[in-house]
Amino acid sequence: xxxxxxxxxxxxxxxxxxxxxxxxxxxxxxxxxxxxxxxxxxxxxxxxxxxxxxxxxxxxxxxxxxxxxxxxxxxxxxxxxxxxxxxxxxxxxxxxxxxxxxxxxxxxxx
Amino acid sequence: xxxxxxxxxxxxxxxxxxxxxxxxxxxxxxxxxxxxxxxxxxxxxxxxxxxxxxxxxxxxxxxxxxxxxxxxxxxxxxxxxxxxxxxxxxxxxxxxxxxxxxxxxxxxxxxxxxxxxxxxxxxxxxxxxxxxxxxxxxxxxxxxxxxxxxxxxxxxxxxxxxxxxxxxxxx
Numbered sequence: 467x468x469x470x471x472x473x474x475x476x477x478x479x480x481x482x483x484x485x486x487x488x489x490x491x492x493x494x495x496x497x498x499x500x501x502x503x504x505x506x507x508x509x510x511x512x513x514x515x516x517x518x519x520x521x522x523x524x525x526x527x528x529x530x531x532x533x534x535x536x537x538x539x540x541x542x543x544x545x546x547x548x549x550x551x552x553x554x555x556x557x558x559x560x561x562x563x564x565x566x567x568x569x570x571x572x573x574x575x576x
Numbered sequence: 577x578x579x580x581x582x583x584x585x586x587x588x589x590x591x592x593x594x595x596x597x598x599x600x601x602x603x604x605x606x607x608x609x610x611x612x613x614x615x616x617x618x619x620x621x622x623x624x625x626x627x628x629x630x631x632x633x634x635x636x637x638x639x640x641x642x643x644x645x646x647x648x649x650x651x652x653x654x655x656x657x658x659x660x661x662x663x664x665x666x667x668x669x670x671x672x673x674x675x676x677x678x679x680x681x682x683x684x685x686x687x688x689x690x691x692x693x694x695x696x697x698x699x700x701x702x703x704x705x706x707x708x709x710x711x712x713x714x715x716x717x718x719x720x721x722x723x724x725x726x727x728x729x730x731x732x733x734x735x736x737x738x739x740x741x742x743x744x745x746x747x
Binding site: 484497499500506531535544545546552553562567568569571572 | 605668671703
């Protein structure tokens with residue numbers, strides 16, 4: 467059981483690290499689009515790690531399977547929502563920040 | 577009543593079998609019980625739903641994927657998991673770097689994928705992986721926001737697209 471506890475703590479720690487990085491990224495990045503990167507990537511792996519940790523902690527195979535189901539849902543829903551937010555932001559006139567090198571999307575919309 | 581007694585096409589039957597299997601597995605997972613009563617009720621519920629909504633999971637205008645696509649699909653999922661971990665470490669590095677070395681750009685590229693599900697999968701895979709975010713898909717053109725120059729170069733000829741192509745060809 468010690469081993470299972472250690473794995474649980476490790477998975478939860480990794481998850482919390484990536485969730486924290488997601489928040490830091492959200493605060494540090496300059497515009498909507500770059501901020502979406504921080505929230506889509508770090509949040510998916512962060513949440514997945516925490517859920518795996520919870521599954522290991524329960525020690526029950528059905529609970530692990532349910533956690534995996536939630537992870538699959540997050541992995542489908544999160545990028546879809548990010549895509550919708552980024553597109554909606556662009557179409558409502560949110561400009562990418564000045565450091566952006568190239569904007570192939572804006573050219574094709576006009 | 578007419579709809580109930582109408583003879584069903586073999587394809588419709590196959591569609592509803594896919595739904596039945598998926599719904600029943602979902603039931604077992606959520607009920608977490610393997611006694612005969614739970615299984616019987618679950619099977620009955622899954623059978624009823626899949627009988628009346630045979631196109632619940634696979635739309636009527638889509639082909640049923642062949643089982644041969646399963647192996648390339650699993651290989652795609654495995655590679656996707658690796659890519660997601662790499663992406664997280666990559667973005668975490670950028671976020672925690674005091675200089676914040678980002679050079680964002682929105683690039684476009686064309687895909688050889690045909691199916692809507694395959695294109696949506698590619699879009700989601702791009703968003704989940706290293707410094708790239710799908711903004712829009714128009715026809716076969718993808719508009720992708722990339723966090724760095726390297727990410728923008730990489731996404732244009734990405735090996736995950738080839739894997740999805742293999743899945744599509746096998747299906």
